[in-house]
Amino acid sequence: MKETSKDKKIHKNLLPGQMSIKGFLGKDKRNFNEIISADRRELDRIMLTTKMISDRLLYFTDLAFESYDDAIIIEKKYEVKYQSFRGKLICPFGHAGVYRKGIITLKNLENKIEISWTPLNIHMISDHCFFEGKGSAHRIEAAILKNAIF
Numbered sequence: 477m478k479e480t481s482k483d484k485k486i487h488k489n490l491l492p493g494q495m496s497i498k499g500f501l502g503k504d505k506r507n508f509n510e511i512i513s514a515d516r517r518e519l520d521r522i523m524l525t526t527k528m529i530s531d532r533l534l535y536f537t538d539l540a541f542e543s544y545d546d547a548i549i550i551e552k553k554y555e556v557k558y559q560s561f562r563g564k565l566i567c568p569f570g571h572a573g574v575y576r577k578g579i580i581t582l583k584n585l586e587n588k589i590e591i592s593w594t595p596l597n598i599h600m601i602s603d604h605c606f607f608e609g610k611g612s613a614h615r616i617e618a619a620i621l622k623n624a625i626f
């Protein structure tokens with residue numbers, strides 16, 4: 477695939493820098509378009525959609541946000557905690573709009589799987605099918621998500 481100038485700009489935004497100290501690609505050497513295509517195939521394989529995932533993450537996020545810094549138990553099965561930080565983030569894909577800084581941690585009390593995500597992750601999953609590069613701090617594998625939140 478030919479890289480457009482828009483792609484180049486997005487790629488630059490995904491590297492460590494102004495938008496994020498650590499960046500969004502981790503140790504992944506693939507182009508972000510390749511990362512996205514690979515994750516799309518993975519979602520097809522495990523029969524999930526970005527909407528199913530982002531709706532579910534948003535549901536947990538909103539409930540945890542209400543309870544400030546205390547962990548809450550949701551559906552008697554998920555322990556969720558929202559840690560908020562001062563500041564806002566913008567989408568590296570060049571959208572208007574800002575996302576709250578914060579980390580949501582979820583522990584599935586049945587299988588003990590623990591995952592975490594940020595409000596920006598939810599947007600990047602829902603609108604870009606972007607789960608971040610391998611080795612990135614907030615990369616979440618779709619297969620792990622499936623076991624953790626469904």
Ligand SMILES: [Zn+2]
Pocket residue numbers: 567568569570571599600603604
């Ligand atoms: Zn976006």
